[in-house]
Amino acid sequence: MTYPTSENVSTHTFYMPVSLITLEEAIGSSFEVSAELSYIVIVWGGKGIVSLNEQQYVISQGSVLLWDAPQGGEWTCTPHVPLQGILIGYRILTTEGSKQGGLGSKDSLYHCSSEIIRLSGKLESAWKQPSKREPFRIQQLFIELLVRLYDEREGQSQPTSPWMEQVIHYIDAHFHEDLTREQMSELAQVSPEHFSRTFRMYTGQTFSAYLAMLRIRSAQQRLLYEMPKLESLAQEVGYKEGTYLSRKFKQLVGVSPTAYHQKQKRVVVLNNNHTACLLALGITPELGVYSAWMESINAVNPSQKLYESGINTSAIYEAIASTQPDVIIDYYNVNRSKELLPLAPVLGLPFMNISWKEQFRLIADVVERQQQVGEWLAYYDAQIWTFNQKLDEQLGKRGTAVVWEIGTSSAYSFHSSHGRGSQILYEDIGFRPPASLLEHGIEQWGYIEKEIEAIADYPADHIFITGIPSNPGTMKRMDSLFKSESWLKMAAVREKRVYIIDEPDLFYGYDPLSSQAQLYELMKVLISQK
16 A cells, blocks of 8 residues: 655645524624634625725625635624625635635625525525535535635636626527527627536526526416417427427426416415415415414414515525425516526516405416405405495595504505505595605505604594504604694594504505404404494
């Protein structure tokens, strides 16, 4: 046996992950920078400012910050919008034992691809729950992440990188046309070989695979609602023949177009309002976001729950992938839809443009519960009719109404497009927003934000306060408001038409279940006043 000697041992560099914490933990006082480590910050969402080595960096979704602590380990981070992401500490050693500079031989900030965010999410999951069956999984993911970071960082230093977003935008808009790699490389003014390498590095897929994904996902979108002839569907999405579409569809989806259309869909939902729509139809999503109020009335299996406060694409990618969804339902969000498209078609419903009832019907169409949605809405309308009959007897003419939710430092008033009970007041039982709210654009923006003391500047015949924080500072401001001359002289105050419900979790929802519960609460306070 030959043992290595100093003459035949080569010098190699090794990278070893030592720590991994969330940005929320890193911002806290418990985090201390180690002079022995180099660091990588990957931001999944939010926005803030990092102060490092007497330099300031604005970080947001997609930011990667690299630095070596020995160059000056002072780290402070001020979030403007709550930050999600991870901070990785790693050690660099050579076979000679000496430490080398990391990827950030000097502080550097750049914007990464969605693939980096996805890989970092996988690494975090593996770090938190290491697998005994895959003892090298963390090291494998970390090295894969480093390689990708290095490639992207080098690629972004090349003058050809700016064309990529233009090409992606063109493909996304023209995927149903006859596109080729050669056409796209000509559009980018690079060679076909360079186009292929850069495209794969940027998207994580080959050009042909990316194009096929767009076409098949578009076909799936159509099949959620109807079963057109395969020939016409193929031509719609960019294929010449139905048989070829069927073959490509089965390769990506696992079943034929007809089977996909007919099957009971496995659904993932990325907001609590659409989760409530499914629950009202008797369906529990494979994964869903649940509000605190929804959890208070229905037990939720933790394995089927997503958390809205951290509803970040990279963090949930693996969880969604494990459910093998047939469709993902969300409010319309271009960036999130693109990042999740490799997993399933994303049904993006427009926010503020259609009512909860219209969204409810669209979701019922997808899961084939048209009869149930019709029955549910008919029952809801019957309740509205009964409520209106009682209000006619007791109130007569409705007049104006305003809904306020008190935050820690501001007060928020909502229009019907944002729910919070206003959809019932303005659309179902005949109240109107006061003119002062309309003048400040509440119809256009869906809500307005004002100082707590300014509530008295927006008089209405009926004032509803659906949420008040319990912190002493806010309570003191509310007490001052209720004792102020401007408040006491309002007609609604004098006539005892101010209703403090203080159920913010209940009034947070804009969906069938929440609307029905909000209706009961509004009826209770309005009817009990007479």
